[in-house]
Structures are given as C-alpha cells and as structure tokens.
Amino acid sequence: MTWKTFTAVCGVISAGLVSFPQNIIGCGGGIDPYDYYLSFFNQYAASQIQYKPFFYTNEQFLFDYEEPVGAAEVLVKEWVDFTGKAVSEKDADAFVMKFPAKDINTLYYHIEKKTPATLPDSISRNGMSQYFLKNKNLEALGYILYAKKVEPYATEISQWEPEKRDSIVMDRLLKNGLQLYAAAKTDLFKLKYAYQVVRLAHYNNRSSDAIKYYDEMVSANTTPSVLQPMSLALKAGALFRTGKNREAAYLFSKAFHQSPAKKISNYYGFDWSVAKTDNPKSYLALCKNNDEKADMLSLFALKNPDNGLAFLKQIYQLKPSSDLIPTLVVREINKYEERYLTPLIGKEYNSGLLGISYYYQYSGKETDSLLRKEKPELNAFIEFVSNLSKDSKVKDPALMQLSAAYGAYILRDYNKANSFLTPLRTAKLNDRLQDQMMLTNLLVQISAQEKIDAAFEEKILPSLKWLYSKAVKNEKEKGEENVYYYGNGEQSQWYKFYRNILVDILSKRYKAQGNLDKAVLAIGSPESLMPEYYDQSTEFLRGQLNGRQAEGLYHFLAAKKFTPFEQFLVTNNRLKIKTVADFAGTAYLRDCNYDKAIEWLQKVPGQNKTIEKDPFKELLYDQEERLPGDKVTTNKLAYAKEMKRLQGLVKADTKNAAQHLYKLALGYYNVTYYGYAWNLVEYWRSGADGYFVPKGATAFQKDYYTASTAEAYFKKAMEASSNAEFKAKCLFMMAKCSQKQLPQPQYVDFGNYDEYSRKTDEYLLKFADNKYYTQLKAQYGNTLFYEDALTRCSYLADFARK
Secondary structure (H helix, E strand, C coil), rough: CCCCCCCCCCHHHHHHHHHCCCCCCCCCCCCCCCCCCCCCCCHHCCHHHHHHHHHHCCCCCCCCCCCCCCCHHHHHHHHHHHHHCCHHHHHHHHHHHHHCCCHHHHHHHHHHHHHCCCCCHEEECCCCHHHHHHHHHHHHHHHHHHHHHHHHHHCCCCCCCCCCCCHHHHHHHHHHHHHHHHHCHHHHHHHHHHHEEEEEHCCCCHHHHHHHHHHHHHCCCCCCCHHHHHHHHHHHHHHHHCHHHHHHHHHHHHHHHHHHCHHHHHHHHHHHHCCCCCCHHHHCCCCCCCCHHHHHHHHHCCCCCCCCCHHHHHHHHCCCCCCCCCHHHHHHHHHHHHHHHHHHHHHCCCCCCCCCCCCCCCCCHHHHHHHHHHHHHHHHHHHHHHCCCCCCCCHHHHHHHHHHHHHHHHHHHHHHHHHHHHHCCCCCHHHHHHHHHHHHHHHHHHHHHHCCCCCHHHHHHHHHHHHHHHHHCCCCCCCCCCCCCCCHHHHHHHHHHHHHHHHHHHHHHHHHHCCCCHHHHHHHHHHHHCCCCCCHHHHHHHHHCCHHHHHCCCHHHCCCCCCHHHHHHCCCCCHHHHHHHHHHHHHHHCCCHHHHHHHHHHCCHHHHEEEEECCCCCCCCCCCCCCCCCCCCCCHHHHHHHHHHHHHHHHHHHHHHHHHHHHHHHHHEEEECCCCCHHHCCCCCCCCCCCCCCCCCCHHHHHHHHHHHHHHHHHHHHHHCCCCHHCCCCCHHHHHHHHHCCCCCCCCHCCHHHHHHHHHHHHHHHCCCCHHHHHHHHCCCEEEEEHHHHHHHHHHHHHCCC
C-alpha cells in the first residue's frame, strides 16, 4: 500500500478528517491493480477477512474501498441484542436506519399519550415497532428519534463538495443532547447520547468541545458497544484538527483494533495523522503496553510497500496472538511474488509473461539484481514463518507452514517445499488452507518434473480438473456470456491461479520442450472462461507456429485420438479447429510454400478476404495507407498463385528473369512489416514495432522485420540484368531492405536513459550511412534513377553531399 496511486474516496475518510479538501480522487492508467504480477497464493487464506481492504497491491492506496463490516450492521445487531433477540436484524435495520423521523415521532406520541396511531403498514407491522408497543420503552425510542434528527448534520452526503451545515441547528441539537444525556437512566443510553454530542461538536468544527465531551461523558463509561471506538475516533479527529497528530494517530490505532467496523475510516485517520518524515518510535512512545505497540506497528506495516519482515518480527515479539499477523504474512508473500517470482519466471523461460498484462518488464541486468537482493530476504522470511507455525499463540499456524512451503517453491527448493507440505497433506485444514495446500503441491509437482510427458499429465490431471472447478465455481449456467473475472474477489483469484498455471507454467514448459500443440492449447484453456477477452491462444498460434506446425495441430485435433489429459484441454478451450484451419494457409504463405498455401487457402476459403492494395506496388518510400489511384485488389490466394507463377517464370522465361525476380522481390518486400500489403501475412500491425527483431522471433518474424528475403531477390534481379537504370533501382531497394536489418536500440535493454540515448545516436549515424550507398553513388551516380532518388530520399541526399 503506497501513495503510488492514491484513489481514495473522501466519503470513507474518518470523521476526524472531514475538514480536508474533498477533491482527492485520482484517475489511473490501464494497469489492473489486482493482476499485475504472477500469483498463486490466495489473499483470502488469512482467516481475518475483515482486513480485506489491506490485502497487498502496490498499484493503489487500498486493496478494497468498501468497509468489510459496516458500522450500521454492528449497531443493528446491538439493537437486536437490546430487545433480547425478540426482533429480526431485518426489522431492526428498517426501524433504526430507514424509517423517517416523523413516523418514529408518531409512534412515540402514541405510546406516551396512549392515543391511536396512524402509521404506514410497513411500520406498524415491523417487529421492532411491535416491540416498542409492547414494552413501552420510551427512553430507547426517544434516543432513536433524537439520533434521526442528528443524522442529517453528522453524515457525509457528498464526496465531491464540502458540506454546508446549519451550525445554529447543530448547536441547538447539541444542547438538547446534553440535557438528554443528563436525564438518561442507564449507562447504555448515556453512552449513546454522549456519542451524538461528541459527533455534533466534531462536525460543527468545535474540536476542543468534542475532546472535552469525550473525556467527560465517554471515557469513564465502560458499556460495551461499537460506539466506544466510534467516539474514540471522533476524539482522534478532533485532536488531529488541533494539531496533535501523534495523539490522534495513537487513538486512531486504538479505534482500529477495538472493532471490526470502521477499519478503513480509522486507517485513513491514522495514515493522515502520521507525518511521512517522522520516526515511528515517536508515536509508539504513547502506547501504554506491548499490545498497543504491536497494534500500532501493524498499521505501520500496512503502510509499508517494501520488505516488511522487520515489522513482522517486532509485532510477533510484542504480541504473538495479533490477529493481523496472518494478513501481514500473506502481504509479504505477495511482495515476493511481485519482486522475485514474476521476474524469475520471465528469466527462466526467456520470455515475457503471457497470462497477465504485465506492466513492468525488467531487463536482464535488472532481473539479476532484483533476484540477488530478494533471495536472502526470502530465505529469512521462510525461516521466520516456519518458526511461527510451531508457536501455539500464533493464529493460523497451518497458514504459516504453508507460507514457508510456498516460499521454498518460489526459491526453487522443492525438497524443502515438500518437507513443509508433507505434514499438511494429512492435517485437518479449513477449506481455504486445504485449497492453498493443493495448489502449492501442484506447483511443486510441475516445477520439479524434469519433463512433462503423458504419464505425468495423467498424474496431474485430477489436480488440474480440481483447479478448473475452482475457477468456474459459481459461474452462471454454461452457454451464457461469461464475464471476465476482473476485480479483487476470491472467485477472480482462483480463475487467475488456473490461468497462471496453464499459461505461464505449463504452456512455457511445453514450448521449451518443442511441443507447440500443447503450448497453444494450454493458453486456450483458461480463455474458454472469458471468450470476450483478448484472444491470446489465437495470437500464440499465429505468432509461433509455421505452416507445417499449424497443419500438424489441425490433424491432431481432427483425429480426435486424445488421452484423457488432452481431451480435458481440448474440451475446455477457446481455440477451435476452425481457427487452426483458417491460419494454415496464411502460415504456409509466410513460409513462402506457395503450393501448400494454395492447397489450404482453397480448402478453407474464409481466409481469402479482399485486400484493397497492390502487393506488387513499386514504392521508393514505405507506405501503409492505400495510395490514391491504386485500384488493384487482391487476396491471399491470388497473391500465392501470382508468387508461384513468378517463381516458375524465372526458370521458364530466362530472357525476362530480371523483371520476374524484381516483381518477386516487390512481393516479398510488400508483405514485410514495412510493406504496402503487410496484411496478407499478418492480422494486426503495431505502429511502434520495426527496425529490430523481437526476442525469441520465429523464422517468419525475423524476415518480416528485416526484409532479408526481399533484399536477396532484389540482388538476384540486379545480377540478372545489364541495364544500369534497372541495376541502380535494385541497389536502392537493397539499401532500403538493409536499413531494416540494423537493430534500433530498445530502452528496456539499457540500465539508464543516458546509455540508451548514446546508443540511439550511434544507431542513427549508422542508419544514414547505408552499406549500399557507396556502390550506388560510385557505379550508378550518373543514372536518371539516382538523380531522381536524391530528390526523394533524404538519407541518400545527405550521403551524396559528404
């Protein structure tokens, strides 16, 4: 939790802070704050779900902005207890929280004067109305009536504009509250009236009075109620307003830990009260015992986006039973996932992450540095949580042992991971921990396996089916449109776990083994649950498979001779055989295997959409948009047939071989990234690519970005001709191709901007000094083509002036 992306809504800020400027809502970028690192650990595994807002994310201020337990919910339960559970929570909530004051006033008057009451049926039939009619408790009913009168003046109505309050009315209500407090017969209602009085003083900007009223009317009252910490928070807010930040932080910390309600509100109060430059010790000095110190330290730990093991050790030493320790432990695991596991997996497979839209890409140097820094800290964390698992005072000891096992998995110490998991496999765990144990066990199994073969697939199939069932649990009926699991709910986490294992573990293992069929099917399986989302399996198919491999995948799917594991992948998959068939012709087109391309393009005609460009257009400068006057249209099949025809003519019509070779070269160049008809071989084109070959590029991609084949054919055309004008043109086109083969520096490959900038300057000099320009100027400087090219190409013109 950091200030990195502070999107807090003012409406949830503690009552102590309502005088702050209201316009602090921020609008962020495109990163998903719940899915920006690779994770396999359920954040809900810590049993204290009331701490959900403080689960880890480093991309926004809180993990969740909704109070897990509402103050109204707790107050309603207190009213139900007050009636001796004679009233349902539903009726108590309607009566106390929703019924208008005028109807409560009518009921009060009826009971007091014993006169007929005219009430709506919804109120007269309400269980709490019946309770008051029977018990005639006017003290309780009078308090509810008073609280409803106070509510409009002590509630946040708008998070966008400062409230405009009638201070005169509020003072009158406060005075009335003091009278009612004095007249109250029981400590319970003295507490309730005192809370309203402190509340009114606070919201009417009478901070000193709010502090005084709390000290005089609340502090000595020991009646158990959620109003105790709520009153304490009001005093904390008043202290903050009067400049007593440390005292305010201390009381907000106490209020935070005294009740499940108002967790977010009190955390905000604490956070605002703590100056960023202050030493935490100056705040801890106010704590009266170890428990209070541990409680305050836990709030400092929740504010900490960095390694928090030191905080955890201090909290454990002061208060081993702290119920925040499990949440803090899971937060640390998530940090290690972000800073160790995520870059590690990218390094292990020498590729980016596919499952998540990963926002940060580390260079090789950065990854190595990060892993070196985090590894000893992770080892220390594993040792610490292992020790916690043996302490009976610690909550969730099984979670601590699971955390140690998972940490060992992250470190790739599978023997140690199994030593932690072995006793847990037969232990009696709650459902969440049992699920996490099974998931961790599956990860260790897959990662420790040297090669994934049919026998191992059969072994892990039950676990994958279980994980799939967790991902789709509570899904609407099959066939309905699935909603991609955005968000921070527990259900969405299990979908992401399934996706991450299939896409960034299994798929990459298969790819490393050379099994692209199962690599693409592994990517497609989780996508079957989110068909409206980005189609990465099809992207992988089109980006990684050549024609022969695409045809092989097609025949594999068509034969339907699957093992149970393969059947599971194929059945639960977004990628369908039709998509593979549609791609096969294009794949062979990329391979320049025009016979096979024609075969598949005729077999599956859906690929042959009209392209309104001439793929053999001669252009001295690169052009993507259709040129005015270009009336030529084509499609993939027509292009393949023409390229095959030209190949034949080179051999059959040797007299005109140079012209046929030149047209072939144009056909090859125009289907590169820079070409006029690139969409004959690609499905999408980014304007930010080019002039470098991506890491892990296929043979097609290398040629697509370097135009090497086109260069070779322009050279053949030049060598086949004796015409100087034609040879000059071929040489210029060769120069154009060679420019694409000089790799442009990529910022991600450098440790700092200065180095990147220096390399970019060097690149631009080399780019302008084309290896073919010397020959072009020396041998063909007197041609008409050369003179024309000087007016069109600034690089050549600059070179010629040297």
